[in-house]
Amino acid sequence: MTNISMSPFTNEIERTNPPLGFTMPHFTPYKGDEDPDRHLKHYCSTMIIYRSNDALMCKIFTTTLQGEGQDWFHTLPPQSIQSFNELSFIFINEYSSNCSIKMTSDHLFNIVKDPKETIRDYVMRFKAEKAKIVGCNEDIATAAFRNGLLTEHPLFEKLIMGE
Known part of the structure; x- marks a missing residue:
């Protein structure tokens, strides 16, 4: 005892x-x-x-x-x-x-599409990182996603012209 x-x-x-x-x-x-x-x-x-x-x-x-x-x-x-x-x-x-580091929406600006990466893989990787952020700001996430694309990528032009 x-x-x-x-x-x-x-x-x-x-x-x-x-x-x-x-x-x-x-x-x-x-x-x-x-x-x-x-x-x-x-x-x-x-x-x-x-x-x-x-x-x-x-x-x-x-x-x-x-x-x-x-x-x-x-x-x-x-x-x-x-x-x-x-x-x-x-x-x-x-x-x-x-302690785990609490990420903010700004973290998403670190995600950049590799030229050899498919758009599908980039989207999946981006979504996985976005899911880790509690209360992620959608405007920042959209800007970060677009920022991560190469300007020559056809999707980049569609996203810019879509605004």
Whole structure:
């Protein structure tokens, strides 16, 4: 049995038991090599009905950690975590190098059709990149698509004349 005083959680959190009827949701384990923000968002949305139970949020979160993630948790100083906000902050901070870079619509201007690439392949590649951008601006996407075409390409002329 683990000594409560050795836990990274305060004694108050450690003494808290899950509410009657609590059933453990299924979580994909965090092993320390993925985007911590994505893991935290998934965790919070799965535990949404328990958000007001800070101690439960802390204790259950630790069960989603495996491997390197679990090892990291056990390196935290005893009695150092007082809230889920604090745990979230140090978790994101620890694994910030794994955060995925959020792209903006401007990213699409980096996509240029290779002269040997078919228009179909260019469109598919462009659409795949566009799908990665949350809230992509359609005007910027259209301009970026046109910008990525060679001026000699027949589609370029149609897009320009179509305006």
